[in-house]
Amino acid sequence: MTxxxxxxxxxxxxxxKTYAPADVEGPLYERWVERxxxxxxAKSDKPPYTVVIPPPNVTGSLHLGHAFEHTLxxxxxRRKRMQGYETLWQPGMDHAGIATQNVVERExxxxxxxxxxxxxxxxxxxxWQWKGESGGQISGQMKRLGDGVAWSRERFxxxxxxxxxxxxxxxxxxxxxxxxxxxxxINWCPRCLTAISDIxxxxxxxxxxxxxxxxxxxxxxxxxxxxxxxxxxxxxxxAVHPDDERYRHLVGTEIELPLxxxxxxxxxxxxxxxEFGTGAVKVTPAHDPNxxxxxxxxxxxxxxxxxxxxxxxxHGPFQGLDRLEARSAIVAALRAEGRIVAEKRPYTHxxxxxxxxxxxxxxxxxxxxxxxxxxxxxxxxxxxxxGRVAIHPQEMEKRYFDWVxxxxxxxxxxxxxxxxxxxxxxxxxxxxxxxxxxxxPPSGEGWTQDxxxxxxWFSSGLWPFSTLxxxxxxxxxxxxxxxxxxxxxxxxxxxxxxxMMMFGLYAMDGTPPFHTIALHGMVRDQFGKKMxxxxxxAVNPLDWMDTYGSDALRFTLARGANPGTxxxxxxxxxxxxxxxxxxxxxxxxxxxxxxxxxxGELPPAERLSAxxxxxxxxxxxxxxxxxxxxxxxxFAKLSEALYHFAWDEVFDWYVELTKTTFQEGGQExxxxxxxxxxxxxxxxxxxxxxxxxxTETLWTTLTGKESLVxxxxxxDSGFRxxxxxxxxxxxxxxxxEVRRFRSDQGLQPGQKVPARLALDGTALAPHEAAxxxxxxxxxxxxxxxxxxxxPVSGAxxxxxxxxxxxVDAERKRLTKDLGAAEKEKAQAEAKLRxxxxxxxxxxxxxDKIRGRLTKAEADIERIGRQLENLPAA
RNA sequence: GGGCGCGUAGCUCAGCGGUAGAGCGCUGCCCUUACAAGGCAGAUGUCGGCGGUUCGAAACCGUCCGCGCCCACCA
Numbered sequence: 001m002t003x004x005x006x007x008x009x010x011x012x013x014x015x016x017k018t019y020a021p022a023d024v025e026g027p028l029y030e031r032w033v034e035r036x037x038x039x040x041x042a043k044s045d046k047p048p049y050t051v052v053i054p055p056p057n058v059t060g061s062l063h064l065g066h067a068f069e070h071t072l073x074x075x076x077x078r079r080k081r082m083q084g085y086e087t088l089w090q091p092g093m094d095h096a097g098i099a100t101q102n103v104v105e106r107e108x109x110x111x112x113x114x115x116x117x118x119x120x121x122x123x124x125x126x127x128w129q130w131k132g133e134s135g136g137q138i139s140g141q142m143k144r145l146g147d148g149v150a151w152s153r154e155r156f157x158x159x160x161x162x163x164x165x166x167x168x169x170x171x172x173x174x175x176x177x178x179x180x181x182x183x184x185x186i187n188w189c190p191r192c193l194t195a196i197s198d199i200x201x202x203x204x205x206x207x208x209x210x211x212x213x214x215x216x217x218x219x220x221x222x223x224x225x226x227x228x229x230x231x232x233x234x235x236x237x238x239a240v241h242p243d244d245e246r247y248r249h250l251v252g253t254e255i256e257l258p259l260x261x262x263x264x265x266x267x268x269x270x271x272x273x274x275e276f277g278t279g280a281v282k283v284t285p286a287h288d289p290n291x292x293x294x295x296x297x298x299x300x301x302x303x304x305x306x307x308x309x310x311x312x313x314x315h316g317p318f319q320g321l322d323r324l325e326a327r328s329a330i331v332a333a334l335r336a337e338g339r340i341v342a343e344k345r346p347y348t349h350x351x352x353x354x355x356x357x358x359x360x361x362x363x364x365x366x367x368x369x370x371x372x373x374x375x376x377x378x379x380x381x382x383x384x385x386x387g388r389v390a391i392h393p394q395e396m397e398k399r400y401f402d403w404v405x406x407x408x409x410x411x412x413x414x415x416x417x418x419x420x421x422x423x424x425x426x427x428x429x430x431x432x433x434x435x436x437x438x439x440x441p442p443s444g445e446g447w448t449q450d451x452x453x454x455x456x457w458f459s460s461g462l463w464p465f466s467t468l469x470x471x472x473x474x475x476x477x478x479x480x481x482x483x484x485x486x487x488x489x490x491x492x493x494x495x496x497x498x499x500m501m502m503f504g505l506y507a508m509d510g511t512p513p514f515h516t517i518a519l520h521g522m523v524r525d526q527f528g529k530k531m532x533x534x535x536x537x538a539v540n541p542l543d544w545m546d547t548y549g550s551d552a553l554r555f556t557l558a559r560g561a562n563p564g565t566x567x568x569x570x571x572x573x574x575x576x577x578x579x580x581x582x583x584x585x586x587x588x589x590x591x592x593x594x595x596x597x598x599x600g601e602l603p604p605a606e607r608l609s610a611x612x613x614x615x616x617x618x619x620x621x622x623x624x625x626x627x628x629x630x631x632x633x634x635f636a637k638l639s640e641a642l643y644h645f646a647w648d649e650v651f652d653w654y655v656e657l658t659k660t661t662f663q664e665g666g667q668e669x670x671x672x673x674x675x676x677x678x679x680x681x682x683x684x685x686x687x688x689x690x691x692x693x694x695t696e697t698l699w700t701t702l703t704g705k706e707s708l709v710x711x712x713x714x715x716d717s718g719f720r721x722x723x724x725x726x727x728x729x730x731x732x733x734x735x736x737e738v739r740r741f742r743s744d745q746g747l748q749p750g751q752k753v754p755a756r757l758a759l760d761g762t763a764l765a766p767h768e769a770a771x772x773x774x775x776x777x778x779x780x781x782x783x784x785x786x787x788x789x790x791p792v793s794g795a796x797x798x799x800x801x802x803x804x805x806x807v808d809a810e811r812k813r814l815t816k817d818l819g820a821a822e823k824e825k826a827q828a829e830a831k832l833r834x835x836x837x838x839x840x841x842x843x844x845x846x847d848k849i850r851g852r853l854t855k856a857e858a859d860i861e862r863i864g865r866q867l868e869n870l871p872a873a
Numbered sequence: 874g875g876g877c878g879c880g881u882a883g884c885u886c887a888g889c890g891g892u893a894g895a896g897c898g899c900u901g902c903c904c905u906u907a908c909a910a911g912g913c914a915g916a917u918g919u920c921g922g923c924g925g926u927u928c929g930a931a932a933c934c935g936u937c938c939g940c941g942c943c944c945a946c947c948a
Contacts, residue, residue: 018910203945210948225948239948271946281948290946349947395877399943402876406944490943526885526897528941548910559896560886565878566942568885572897579910590907636887640895655907736914743914749903776905827892836928845891845929852892 015592015701019585021549021578025693029143037081037709038148040088042475049085050480051077052464053149054488054496055157057096058131059103062141064523064531065489067541068557068567070147072520072635073487075558075689078148079630080484082685082713088480090467091142091149093135095158097419097456098192098356104130104418120417127418131156141542146550146692148709153476155467157459158420164437165466166420166459169507171436174424178372178506179412181424181432185289186411188364189354190310190323194415195368197455198408199494200355207346211331212278214339216255222247222266223341224282227349229334230326232257233314234305235264237283239294242268244279258339259330260316267298286365302365310362323362369413369422369452373502377404380501383512389501391517392633393564396490403494404501412455419453426450437471461499464513471507483514490519490564518633519564523557526570544574551691552578558690559643561635580643581694584687587651588680588698594662596677598703603671605719609661610766612675613724615654616717618645619679623716626686639690646683653732654679660770677702682714727763731771734764738775738797741786744813745806749776754800756780771797786810786869807870814870818863825856 032038040048051073056066073089081087104127105115115123135156142149155162173179186195208227215222215238222238235257240247247266254263271294272281285295286302295302305314310323317333318326334340352361381404383389384397391397413422425433428446435441441449462470464486468477482504488497497517504513524530525537532538544553555577560567605613622645629638654676661672680702688695688708699708747753755777759765771777777799785798831837831849838846 015907017908019908227948273948277948283948288946288948290948293946350945398877402944493943524885528885562887565886570885570897573885575910576897579908582910583908586908586911588907593907640887644895651907652912656912739913740915743902746902749913750905824892831929834928838928840928841891848891 015585015589015698017586017589019549019582019694021551021581021693022546024697025144025146025550028693028696029146032148032707032709033143033151035707037707038089038150039152040086040150040476040480042479044086044479046084046086048088048480048484049077049080050088050090050483051485051487052090052467052483053092054492055092055094055460055463056138057099058093058135058138058156059096059100060134061137062145062541064539064541064557064569066141067145067553068523068561069487069489069520070142070145071554071557071690072518072561072633074145074147074554074692075635076485076487076630076633078689078692078709079713081148081709082688082711084712086479087148088153089147089149090153090155090480091147091151092155092463092467093138093157094460095131095156095419095456097414097416097453098194098196099456100127100131101416101418102192102356115417123417144542144545144550145554148692153467157456157463157466161469162459162462162466163420165462165470166454167423167435167437168471169462169503170423170454170458171434172507173371174434178376179369179434180372181367181369183365183367184370184411185287185292185363186366186368187352187354187361188308188366189357189359190308190362191357191359192354192416193308195364195366195411195413196354196356196361197411197457201352201361202355202358203350203352205348206351206360207348208351209331210344210347210349211334211340212342213258213282213334214341215257215282220250220253220255222250222255222280223278224280225277225342226282227347228287228323228327229330230312230318230323231284231287231305232282232330233260233312233316233318234284234286234303235282236285236295236300236303237264237298238266239269239272239281239283240266240279241272241274242270244272244274247280258337259333265298265300267294267300269294269297288363292365304365306362306364308364368411369424369450371410371412373407373410376502376506377407377498379505379510380404380498383501383505389512389515389517392519396493396517396519396564399490400493400498404498410455412458413450413452414455415451416453419456420459422450422452422454424450457495457499460496461503462507464500464504465508481508481513482511485516485518486514487518487520489522491522493519520561521564521566524566524568526568526572528566528568539569539571544571548574548578549581549693551581551694555580555639555691558635559639561639562637563633580647581691583647583651584684584691584694585698587646587655588684588702590655591676591680592702594658594676595673596680596702597673598677598681600674602678603674605721607667608671608675609668610721610724610727610763611654611657611661611770612672613721614728615650615679616675616719617721617725618649619682620717620719623682623686623714627716630689635690642683642687642690646687650679650683653728656774657770660773663773664769684708685711685714731764731767734797735771735774738799741799741810741813742775744809745786745801746809752776752778754778754780756785756798756800758796758798786866811867811870814863814867818860818867821856821859821863825853825860828853828856 053073054069056062077087077089108114118126170179187198187201188195210225210227211229212223212225213232215224224238226232238255240251250266251268252266254265257264271290272279283291283294283300285292285300286304287306305312306323307313312318312321312326318329321329331340353359354361381401384391384400391400423435425435425441425447427433427442433442441447464483465477465481468474468480470477486497500513504511529537541553552574556569556574557567560569622641625641626638629641658672658676662669684695684699685708696708705711753776757768757771759768764771780800786801828849832853
């Protein structure tokens with residue numbers, strides 16, 4: 001091939017010019033599933049790697065947060081699968097008791113029906129029907145995302161096996177006296193009509209009114225303050241601090257409770273803060289958790305004044321009013337009696353709301369089932385404390401400890417219909433029998449099963465082992481428990497993670513459910529704002545996948561995934577990721593057109609050009625780096641590293657440099673085909689866990705092999721060549737420098753310029769052809785030669801710019817560069833004159849400064865000469 | 874009230890003791906035979922304020938200001 005002959009690219013490959021994700025994603029995913037790549041074999045000899053899906057709510061659809069979480073889990077499991085692990089990514093869904101029941105009740109409401117119109121059995125049937133309809137939606141979304149889950153093992157928290165698990169552990173805990181029934185103050189939602197646990201209550205500051213009410217008459221009168229005046233109907237005492245001199249004489253006496261005609265005692269209790277308000281507190285044991293405690297200590301009666309709808313039941317003028325109506329009516333009545341001595345309005349205080357429907361919680365005395373968490377939580381805390389389970393990022397450990405170490409007993413009964421019904425029967429005389437899954441309920445007249453169901457987190461707490469067949473001692477359980485890592489959001493650290501820890505340790509004889517807890521943040525919009533439907537910034541991941549492809553969405557999410565921190569994401573960024581996918585696509589097309597191959601051994605390093613040795617050296621480094629980052633769950637960093645390696649180094653530099661080589665042909669071109677194939681092979685593998693579709697399409701085309709999903713994860717070759725790396729770095733500097741010069745001179749990128757290259761005896765000599773091609777340089781011509789650059793190796797590139805050069809512009813630029821170089825020199829010199837610095841700084845740093853000085857001096861000399869050479873304007 | 878975290882380029886964020894970085898956005902030139910979803914070149918920051926430690930601080934310590942989140946039985 002002669003120098004002047006046009007470069008003839010290889011015939012077009014079968015790949016289209018632009019990557020069209022929609023054409024390949026669906027079929028690829030189906031093929032993966034058909035071939036069973038994602039299934040996990042319990043009989044395998046390979047080491048296990050297990051991750052469970054945080055089960056999404058059946059009635060929902062996946063939002064960006066799920067897409068994010070799934071991307072991370074999928075990336076982890078895909079890499080482990082490639083590394084030769086027997087990998088299980090366990091799919092399934094959660095029945096999500098209260099949430100689902102609410103959804104279906106809302107559906108019924110559209111038909112003007114309530115669940116009571118249907119009755120329990122028909123209602124539950126209706127929920128199952130709903131589950132059947134919407135469950136498929138989630139599976140569909142997961143397939144679109146490319147989730148490599150073991151579909152044949154899909155589970156549902158209400159399916160038969162998992163229900164067995166629930167009953168089994170309930171029975172065990174009951175027999176171990178870790179589950180009990182007790183009447184206590186619970187968080188009651190008057191809209192959902194059920195008890196909820198402490199963490200299902202969301203507190204927020206609401207404006208209320210603090211009224212101070214005078215109880216009693218004359219010298220013995222006391223003033224108490226309340227934001228919930230309606231509860232006074234149920235007051236059974238006034239409490240003061242035992243050391244409070246103001247009230248000491250009243251303790252033990254009785255006082256008149258306004259509006260009721262009742263007299264209530266004054267008791268002394270440590271709980272009262274004498275500094276707060278008047279130092280006297282009304283005590284309503286049936287409607288306030290603290291007051292309940294006081295009542296217990298002093299043997300006070302509990303007088304409930306509201307029903308489950310928070311309607312006043314106490315006889316009298318307020319009966320039948322709802323709690324808010326009653327509040328104002330009672331304040332009005334008290335005012336009429338002259339009992340209101342002060343009002344503070346608005347009075348901002350923290351009020352609990354139902355996390356499901358936002359209704360204000362009403363503390364209510366009621367009989368419920370409880371888990372005694374003491375020993376369970378202790379074990380859950382210890383497993384992290386002694387390092388058997390690592391929480392990542394580690395800052396989250398503190399939150400975890402604060403919670404498990406200060407946990408109150410867990411209220412697990414819910415007055416709902418959708419869920420696991422409590423396996424307890426009550427006899428005609430109040431006998432209680434807890435029945436395990438293999439036992440028959442008691443027969444005979446008058447035995448009835450508890451009406452309540454279990455908190456939904458009770459069953460999801462078993463997920464890491466119930467999905468594997470527990471309580472049966474299955475092969476899967478033996479193989480895949482404990483899970484390798486749990487990937488989930490920090491928002492359910494308490495709800496779910498801590499409960500899995502407690503149950504896992506308890507049920508599996510002290511073996512924690514996973515080795516590592518990797519907590520991710522929440523997806524936010526491009527301005528860092530929380531995504532919510534009501535705010536209008538929520539995004540359906542399907543929309544973006546339709547427009548840009550699943551890989552683009554996945555890469556964007558992975559790229560934002562710094563451990564434990566929230567992830568802002570905007571459409572622009574998905575677009576950028578789509579561009580990246582397209583770039584990979586086209587770079588591979590180029591490689592295919594030029595005969596890149598993965599066949600045969602890599603050429604020996606001694607034979608390879610510096611360019612090839614450089615890229616192979618960098619390839620080894622990137623494998624090492626990316627591997628480390630995967631192990632550390634640093635998805636953002638590994639994505640970033642791959643992005644820059646692929647785009648900047650491989651596509652912008654290496655591929656450009658290979659063009660010259662391919663033109664020239666010969667052994668070097670043959671070797672380059674193999675090296676280019678190698679670089680793409682490894683790069684596609686490294687990218688595959690994050691962007692599975694585009695890499696699979698390209699890799700199978702490049703290699704002719706079956707699938708990347710089951711390909712071997714690349715090992716670091718160990719090949720490093722620092723000299724080649726430095727040489728190419730120098731080459732890059734020279735080229736950049738000349739390009740800048742050309743750009744400053746207003747030369748169009750394609751315009752050929754005559755140039756004289758003085759590269760003999762320098763490291764750049766072998767790269768002359770590449771330099772000429774990349775810089776569009778023609779053989780030397782006559783006239784003025786603008787010396788564009790002097791690389792550190794001492795080579796000179798002179799451009800013949802007679803007639804075209806803008807001398808003023810060039811002088812200006814050179815003068816500016818000279819100033820910068822002189823400043824740099826002065827700084828370096830000052831540093832090297834500083835004795836304290838020389839004495840204390842590490843040698844490496846001092847050497848670096850010396851290097852900077854040398855370079856600055858060379859730059860000054862070079863620029864000076866260039867200035868001298870400039871013709872007069 | 875307790876705990877955790879954050880304030881770095883227009884926006885969103887890396888960096889966490891040795892010459893200020895990325896993506897997007899912005900400016901200029903270019904349809905250079907893989908890619909205009911592209912190429913090349915470029916501009917942009919008293920790294921929240923003030924003190925301190927250090928030869929050297931965006932980074933470590935103190936303090937102040939401004940945000941965010943979690944926990945808590947503030948009548």
